[in-house]
Amino acid sequence: MTDEFEPTIIAFFCNWCTYTAADLAGTSRLSYPPNVKIIRVMCSGMVDPKYVIKALLDGADGVLVSGCNPGDCHYINGNFKARRRIKLLKEILPHFGFETERLRLTWIAASDGVLLAETLQDLVAQIKALGPSQARIQMAI
Amino acid sequence: MTKTFKIEVSEKGLLKALRGFFNALLEQEDIHALLAPCQLPSQTMVMPTLITAGERVNQIDPLAPAFPMNSAKIASRLTRKSSGGKIAALMRPCEIRAFIELVKLKQGNTEDLLLIGIDCLGAFGNRDYQLWAGDNGDDASRQYAQEVLSGKKTGRDNTKLTQACQACEFPVSETADINIGLFGMDTDREILIQPLNDKGAHHLNAIDLPATEIPATRAKDIERRISEKISFRDQMFAQVGEQINSQKKLGAFLSSCVNCYNCRVACPVCYCRECVFVTDVFDHDPSQYLSWAQRGGAVKMPTDTMLYHITRLAHMSTACVGCGQCTNACPNDIPVMALFRTVAQRTQAAFDYQAGRNLTENPPLSEFKEEEFEEVVGIN
Numbered sequence: 001m002t003d004e005f006e007p008t009i010i011a012f013f014c015n016w017c018t019y020t021a022a023d024l025a026g027t028s029r030l031s032y033p034p035n036v037k038i039i040r041v042m043c044s045g046m047v048d049p050k051y052v053i054k055a056l057l058d059g060a061d062g063v064l065v066s067g068c069n070p071g072d073c074h075y076i077n078g079n080f081k082a083r084r085r086i087k088l089l090k091e092i093l094p095h096f097g098f099e100t101e102r103l104r105l106t107w108i109a110a111s112d113g114v115l116l117a118e119t120l121q122d123l124v125a126q127i128k129a130l131g132p133s134q135a136r137i138q139m140a141i
Numbered sequence: 142m143t144k145t146f147k148i149e150v151s152e153k154g155l156l157k158a159l160r161g162f163f164n165a166l167l168e169q170e171d172i173h174a175l176l177a178p179c180q181l182p183s184q185t186m187v188m189p190t191l192i193t194a195g196e197r198v199n200q201i202d203p204l205a206p207a208f209p210m211n212s213a214k215i216a217s218r219l220t221r222k223s224s225g226g227k228i229a230a231l232m233r234p235c236e237i238r239a240f241i242e243l244v245k246l247k248q249g250n251t252e253d254l255l256l257i258g259i260d261c262l263g264a265f266g267n268r269d270y271q272l273w274a275g276d277n278g279d280d281a282s283r284q285y286a287q288e289v290l291s292g293k294k295t296g297r298d299n300t301k302l303t304q305a306c307q308a309c310e311f312p313v314s315e316t317a318d319i320n321i322g323l324f325g326m327d328t329d330r331e332i333l334i335q336p337l338n339d340k341g342a343h344h345l346n347a348i349d350l351p352a353t354e355i356p357a358t359r360a361k362d363i364e365r366r367i368s369e370k371i372s373f374r375d376q377m378f379a380q381v382g383e384q385i386n387s388q389k390k391l392g393a394f395l396s397s398c399v400n401c402y403n404c405r406v407a408c409p410v411c412y413c414r415e416c417v418f419v420t421d422v423f424d425h426d427p428s429q430y431l432s433w434a435q436r437g438g439a440v441k442m443p444t445d446t447m448l449y450h451i452t453r454l455a456h457m458s459t460a461c462v463g464c465g466q467c468t469n470a471c472p473n474d475i476p477v478m479a480l481f482r483t484v485a486q487r488t489q490a491a492f493d494y495q496a497g498r499n500l501t502e503n504p505p506l507s508e509f510k511e512e513e514f515e516e517v518v519g520i521n
Binding site: 049050053054057070071077080081083084085086087088089090091092093095096097098104105106107119122123126134135138139140141 | 382385386387388389390391392395396398417437439440441446447448451452454455456458459483484487488491492505506509510511513514517518519520521
């Protein structure tokens with residue numbers, strides 16, 4: 001066995017689209033890397049910035065927020081609100097040396113099990129290339 | 142062009158002239174009270190005070206380099222519901238900008254409020270002010286105003302303006318109803334009284350003030366002051382940016398934080414009625430601490446210090462006016478303002494927003510467009 005770096009990625013999936021896509025990927029027997037720990041939320045618009053900050057400070061190597069495509073939000077516009085929050089975080093976190101690539105936002109529809117599996121494979125590969133987060137090495141205060 | 146007015150300054154000085162103006166304002170039938178910074182009877186501190194009796198204007202002191210709290214929160218308290226009367230509020234420009242942010246968050250109202258700004262002479266930290274002024278507040282303020290306005294070095298000794306005031310590029314309010322102009326004026330003779338909108342003009346027309354022109358020296362003086370502050374500010378941004386650019390360095394920057402949360406109590410735009418950090422969410426079980434400690438071998442107590450500061454940045458940095466009360470309130474002298482302004486200038490720029498600029502722009506996180514920020518979506 002090699003000592004390859006295995007990242008931990010925290011993924012916030014909206015109940016209606018991306019989580020359903022993950023379900024579909026499972027029932028379709030598509031595989032995606034086990035590095036991704038999925039947290040089901042009702043809407044990408046309910047992902048409070050502090051969930052993301054907490055995950056990164058506690059050593060997550062990446063955070064993915066994923067919701068419905070624009071126009072498809074079950075709550076009409078939660079995903080647009082999520083986009084502003086991710087934008088905000090991407091302006092704040094780099095000040096403290098967090099690479100913006102560690103925080104991602106995607107839209108994945110309920111029928112897109114294939115896209116889900118591909119996205120997670122790509123993401124894990126990217127984070128592996130980026131290396132471990134500084135928070136893993138450094139005790140957060 | 143809108144008419145501008147002046148108040149004449151006698152040999153009794155600036156404070157006396159200003160107090161006369163406020164007395165005239167308070168005598169107006171439709172002004173029921175005046176919120177203004179006042180010398181406490183001890184003359185050792187200046188606090189926002191709500192005045193209804195004309196004779197109490199003699200305590201008003203907007204020139205003192207004392208800034209123990211941002212009165213935006215007081216104005217919010219006074220206007221979140223109708224008070225049954227109209228209040229005039231004399232505030233520093235940063236207080237007005239913070240108040241405007243609160244109005245947008247529905248925590249204040251401008252309807253029954255007449256906002257009066259005054260060219261800001263800056264302030265010392267709380268302890269510095271008290272050491273500097275002793276118990277002769279009025280005299281100290283007079284001397285201070287003279288020194289700042291004449292452009293001489295400030296302070297009897299080496300007492301310095303707070304970092305927030307040195308870095309503040311908004312020493313003159315543009316969003317008040319009336320502005321009291323000191324910069325670039327011959328303040329031994331006159332003070333400028335300028336209505337900035339119809340509401341301001343209405344109230345000024347009711348007082349019999351002599352008209353005047355804005356002297357050409359004023360714009361130049363303001364420009365010079367602002368450019369000095371901007372260069373200080375940009376140096377601060379560069380320096381702080383360097384001091385916090387890794388998690389380790391941010392940890393060092395915040396290392397003396399004891400999670401007292403004074404900075405958010407002092408913050409005029411920390412808008413949550415109850416901060417999540419003082420709720421049960423962060424009242425962890427003892428076993429939780431043990432499990433955190435076991436995971437990494439140790440956990441720093443109190444926990445969540447960095448999470449607190451970064452979360453606060455996510456909550457209020459787009460509304461940060463840089464008043465510096467967070468730094469002022471820190472018991473361990475962490476330059477909180479420098480950190481927050483450094484981040485805030487970027488978050489506000491990202492949404493093309495400037496805290497307190499006007500009442501019409503919505504706070505960035507309270508709205509969205511269907512097509513925007515496409516660059517943050519996707520993994521490539």
